[in-house]
Amino acid sequence: MTENNYGSPWDVIIIGAGAAGLTASIYLAKAGKNVLLLEKGSYPGGRAIxxxxxxxxxxxxxxxxxxxxxxxxxxxxxxxxxxxxKPPGLLMFKEADGKERAVPLSQLLLGSFLTFHEKIQLVRFYSSLRKTDTSALQHVPLRAYLESHISSPRVRSVLEALVRLSTYCEAPDLLSAGAAIHQLQHGQxxxxxxxWQTLVNKLVEQAKKAGVSIRPSSPVLEIKGSYPKMSLVLKDGTQLASSFIISTAGPADTMSLLNPALPPDEAAIYQQLIPxxxxxxxxxxxxxxxxxxxxxxxxxxxxxxxxxxxxxxxxxxxxxxxxxxxxxxxxxxxxxxxxxxxxxxxxxxxxxxxxxxxxxxxxxxxxxxxxHSMVMAANGGLPNRPGPEVKGRPGLYVAGDWVGSEGLLLNASLASAKEAATLITNYEQK
Missing domain, CATH: 3.90.660 (Polyamine Oxidase; Chain A, domain 2)
Structure with missing residues (x-):
């Protein structure tokens, strides 16, 4: 497609040229699809720039x-x-007087900061980490899991800190223990x-090489229709037709674009997510x-x-x-x-x-x-995150760090992008 031919029908239009959108576009273009990638900003990358x-x-x-x-x-x-x-050199603790104390990580096991019993608890946790069955812990809150396995508040604080480091999430009462421990198991x-601009640039390069058309400065106003006749309206009034649409815009933004809106029971799946x-x-x-x-x-x-x-x-x-x-x-x-x-x-x-x-x-x-969403124990953890298919709206898919049953952060974005692209490719082959 040429620069002046954006109004022609597309096989797939993707909203958002961040890591998820770029990845999905490459898979689809390599599968022979005509792909248009829309980015509201002036250049691709999203939060990865x-x-x-x-x-x-x-x-x-x-x-x-x-x-x-x-x-x-x-x-x-x-x-x-x-x-x-390298691992953190220092860990910061709050003392009884409210002041912070910096403790070298090496001293947790070698020094006197932790008692012998506390050191044993820490060693036992890490020695069993790789063997932990995270599938059985998806519905268990992280704090409840740690309290049932670690009696020392100080050791629990160390483990919660390492979970924050790997998930960026400060919500141990809400976060799924299964998701958190799985992330620790794959924490390299x-x-x-x-x-990260290097990563963005290489994704853009591969997308263009595969034949993807990228249109920056193109915020979307509405998503209409269903497969095989879907359409988008941009904020400048431009209308675009497509067989499929993938939104990587996040749950709240995606729901706000739908015309008509999803029924309340379907929309609730997306509205309960906590960023x-x-x-x-x-x-x-x-x-x-x-x-x-x-x-x-x-x-x-x-x-x-x-x-x-x-x-x-x-x-x-x-x-x-x-x-x-x-x-x-x-x-x-x-x-x-x-x-x-x-x-x-x-x-x-x-x-x-x-x-x-x-x-x-x-x-x-x-x-x-x-x-866009932490993995919550109350929702059943990773297996119960929203999938790429938007139920009740054939032809509409989502991808991003809040979608699918695999991984967190960028890993979730990439995995859900691949899954959405695969579902679209296989849909047309049925």
Whole structure:
């Protein structure tokens, strides 16, 4: 299709040119489908973009690529370079007087911070981690699971911190223990050289190579019809016809586009989902006061600090480093952006005193969307997440980090994108 031929019927139109949309488009185009990819922003990538700050490539908050995403990335022709970060060097604990105490991770088992009994509990948990049957724990809240297996509140706080690190989720009373432990079992990550923009660029390259038409600055107003006569109306009035539509716009946004709306009982599946968010302080710095402090994780405080430049190439300027500081935000409590920013600055004051003198440029994202939905125990965990097919609307599919029974975060986006593309391909072959 040429640039002036967007009004012609398409086999598939995909809403959203983030990782899920780009991945689905590649599978479909390689299967011989005529694919149009619409992006409301001025360029593809969604939340996976990196921005230029003082000559450095800075992700939107601290991003890490789980290695089990490689399989699907390789299938669509994408490889990225990067390095695995070392485990957190320090864990932050709240003392009885309200002050924070930084404890080296190595001292949890070797020092006196934990009692002998607590050390045994921690060792036993990790020795049995790989053998844990997560399918039996999908409907069990994480906190309830830990309380039934770990008597020490301090050890539970360490394990909850490691779950936050791998899921970005600060809701142990709601989060599925099965989903959380599965994520810990597959927790190997790397920081990508050049930032996540490198991943976006390679997905865009493969999509264009496969014949996908990408149209930026094209926000959608309505989704109408059903297979085989579906249509989209853009906010500028443009009407587009297609046999199938995939929306990667998130549950609330997708539901708001439907005309007519889904029946209340069907829409309820999407309306009950709770997003995962984080307050992010992104810094470009000229070194830091304590250069050996590269990775700090809050134990009973929901904080994160990581020098991503310690392992990934993110700047061409010698001595310039990219630091990400985050607060994992509670799921249901009211947020206070100014208080969250002060918390993160105070966290930095305690681990990197004098850090402000090293800042070249900084950015605060008060409520960064990490995932459109946590995996909730009350909903049955991973197996009961919404699937790619939208029931009652033949021809309409969804994909993203909240869809399908496989994985979290980017892994869920890629897996659901592949599944949606496969369902469409197989639908036409029936």
């Amino acid at each position: 990196s921005t230029e700050m003082a000559g450095a490539r800075v992700n939107l908050g601290g991003h890490a690529l789980f290695r089990n995403a490689f399989r699907i990335l390789h299938e669509v022709g994408v490889t990225v370079e990067g390095t695995a970060p 990550v790397l920081y990508i050289d050049g930032g 995962v968010r984080a307050a992010c302080l992104d810094l470009v710095v000229s070194g830091m006061p304590r250069p050996k402090t590269k990775f700090v994780l809050g134990a009973d405080v929901p904080w994160y600090y990581s020098n991503h430049s310690a392992v990934a190439a993110l700047s061409d300027q010698p001595g310039t480093e990219v630091i990400h500081v985050m607060k994992y935000l509670p799921a249901l409590n009211k947020k206070d952006p100014k208080q969250d920013e002060r918390e993160l600055q105070g966290f930095l004051d305690s681990i990197q005193p004098g850090w402000r003198e090293h800042v070249i440029k900084q950015r605060f994202l008060p409520s960064m969307l990490v995932s």
